[in-house]
Amino acid sequence: MSEEIKIELKKPLEKMTAKELRQLVIEQIPQITGASGMTKEELLANIKEVLGITEEEGKSNAMYKSKIRELKQKIRELKAAKLEAKSNKEREIIRKKIHRLKRQTRRLASA
Numbered sequence: 001m002s003e004e005i006k007i008e009l010k011k012p013l014e015k016m017t018a019k020e021l022r023q024l025v026i027e028q029i030p031q032i033t034g035a036s037g038m039t040k041e042e043l044l045a046n047i048k049e050v051l052g053i054t055e056e057e058g059k060s061n062a063m064y065k066s067k068i069r070e071l072k073q074k075i076r077e078l079k080a081a082k083l084e085a086k087s088n089k090e091r092e093i094i095r096k097k098i099h100r101l102k103r104q105t106r107r108l109a110s111a
Helices: 018-028 040-051 056-084 088-110
Strands: none
Touching: 018 040, 056 088
């Protein structure tokens, strides 16, 4: 591990599929053995360990997961209420609330 490894990635490691990660390990990272039997999480952990990547980046999104879950639950409740709404005006108001909540979830997810 004293030699520096340089890898060309087309997309972030977390976005890659298990198949793509296995291919990456087999072709470019010979230090990791047994890649064909590993899960995606194991592959990610081993690749990050070999490349010296810390887990700091992934923790920032975890703070918002509970808030995102709450917002999505509220969206589901509003969708049910929209089906029961009697007038078009009520449905339009609920639709706008759902739209606003979806925007919030997307912003939190990208933060």
